[in-house]
Amino acid sequence: MPQFYGAIMFEFFTDFPDMSRRDLRDFKLAVDGAFRDFSRENGEAIESFFDPLLWFLIWLEKLLVATPWPVILIVVGGLAYLGSRSWKLALGSMLSFALIGYFGMWEDTMSTIALISVATLLCILIGMPLGIWMAKSDRVQAVITPILDVMQTIPIFVYLLPVLMLLGIGKVPGLIAVCVYAMPPMVRLTNLGIRLVDRDVLEAANAFGANDKQKLFGVQIPLALPNIFAGINQTIMMALAMVVIASMIGVRGLGIPVLQAIQNQYLALGFMNGLAIVGLAIIFDRVSQKYGKRLQEHRGGHDHG
C-alpha cells in the first residue's frame, strides 16, 4: 500500500496536472468556432469599414507610380531639403532614389512608400490622441500600457491570424499588421512627452486662465514636440521593418522580391531590395530627425548662452 501511494505522489510531481485532452480540444474548438461565426457575420461590415483606407492607399500608390520619375526625384530632394536644410542630405536622398530606380526597383519602392506613408499617418492619427489621453489619466495609462506591451511583443503571425480570418489576404490586413507593430512608440512617446512638460509653465498657463484646449495646443503639445517627433521617427522605422512581413499577406512593394529571394536563394535580388529598404529608412530617419531638431532651435540660446 505505501508503495502505491508513493507512485501516485511521484506521478503528481512529474506530470503537470493539466486539463484533460478532451476539455482542451473542446475549448479550442469553441474559441475557433465563435471567431469563425463572428467573422462570417461581421467580415463584410468590417471590410467595408476599412474601404476608405484601402481607396486612399490605392490612390496614393497609383499617384506615386504614375508620376514621372524626374518629378518624384525633385520632390524627394525638395522635401529632404525643406526638412533638414542640408544640401548634402537632399542630394544624397536624390542619389539613393536614382540608384534604386537604376537597379529596377522604382515601382516597388513607390508602393512601399505609399504603404509607409499611410501607415505612419494612421499611427499618428490614432496614436497621438491615445497618448494624450494616457497622459491625462493614470488609470488610462494603467490600462493601455500592457496593451502596448502585447502589441510590441506578441509574435506577428499570431495576431495576423485573426486579421486574416476576418479580412483575408490583401492590402488592408497588411496595413493593420504594420500599424499594430509600429503604433506603440507613437503612443508611448506622446504620453511621455506630455507628462514631462515643465510644471512651472503649465502652472503659468493655469494662472492666466487658460482652458484645457488652450493648455493642450498652446503649451503641452508644443513642449512635448521633441518626444512626439521621436515617436514619429520610431514609427516610420518600425513600419519599414514590417515591409517584408506585410508582403507575405499580399501587400505589394520591396518585400515581395525579398520573399522570392528567400524562397529561391536569389542572393543579389534579396540584397538589392533589402538595401533599398535600408536606404529609405536612412533617408526618412535623417530628414525627420533633422526636422525635429530644427523645431527645437529656440531652446538652445545662441546669443547669450
Place this chain on the structure above:
Amino acid sequence: MADAKIKIKNLFKIFGNKPDQIMPLVRQGMSKQELLDEHKHVLGLSDINIDIPEKRIHVIMGLSGSGKSTLIRHINRLIEPTDGQVIVDGDDVMEMSSGQLMQFRRFKASMVFQKFALLPHRTVAQNAAYGLTIQGVDEGEAVERSQRWLERVGLGGFEKHFPAQLSGGMQQRVGLARALATDAEILLMDEAFSALDPLIRNDMQGILLDLQKELHKTIVFITHDLDEALRIGDQISILRDGAVIQDGNPQDIIMRPADDYISDFIKDINRGRVIKVSTLMTSAKRAAGPKFETNALLEDVLTTLNQSKTDTGAVIDGKGKVIGKITMKDAIMAMARPKRSQTGARYK
C-alpha cells in the same frame, strides 16, 4: 485698513490624503508636529487672516517651508484650501465656479513666477502677449498691445528673441510685461526676483517701484529676503510654519519685532537705511536745528546732526511746517536692535 482689496479669512491648508477628516483636530488645537507624527498630514497654512489693501504693495515674507508660496496660490486658487475664504472685491474666490475662476484669472489677477515660466517655443513678443491671447484677443492685436509693456520694462528690440536667448533678469522682465499686459488690477508675484543676481534684483525692484507709482496696482509680493521686503513693501506679513506671526508696515517690524524670531531676523538689517524720521519723531510745534522731511532716513539724520553739532533737528511736513522734533539720542538708540522684552510688542 478700510478698503481691503483682498481679505484672507481663517484660511487653512492641510496636505495629506484626508485633510477634511483632519480639519476638526486642527481646530481643536493639535500641533503641527503631532499632526505629522500621528496622522501623516502636513499643516501647510494655519488660520491665516490678512487684509491686503488696495493699490499697495503687500509683502508676504517667510523662509522656505513657511507656506508663503502656498498662500499666494490660494489667492487665484491654483491651490484649493482645506478651509477658509479669500474675498476679492467682496467675492469669495473659493465659491467661484470653474468658469468664473477662469474669468478671474484672465482679467482680475495676473501672476509673475520665480522660475519665469515663459513658453520656450514662443518669442518674447508672443510671451508678453500670452495673457491677452488667452483672453481671446487676436494674436496680432495682442502682440501690438503688449508691445508698450515690453518697452516699459526695457525690452524694446528683443521682440523676436526666444526666452532661452535672454539672461535671467531679461526673462523676468518678459514675465513682468506678460503679467502687466492683461491690465489686471491684482499682481501676484511669487518670489519674482529671488532667482536673480543681487544687482539685477535691485534693478528689478526699482522697475517695480517706478511702475507702481503710475499704475497703482494691488500687488502681493512673496519673498524670503527681508531687505527686499523692507524696500518695496507698504505692508509686510511675516509667515512662520504656516502662521502669520507679525503684520505691519516696515517701520513697525523694525522698531517693534513681535518675537525673538523676528528680532533675530532683522538683526542684520542696515537700520540706518530703513528707519524713517517719521518713526522716531516726537510731535512738536517748534524745534531747533536742521530740518528733515518725514521720510528722511536715519542714516542722513545722524550725519546731518553730527555735522551741524546740534542735538536736535526739526521735522517738517510737505509745506515746510514744523510738525515734530528728533533728538540725537533717539537717533542713536534707533540704530540699536530692540530686544523684544523692551518693546512691549503684541503678538498678532
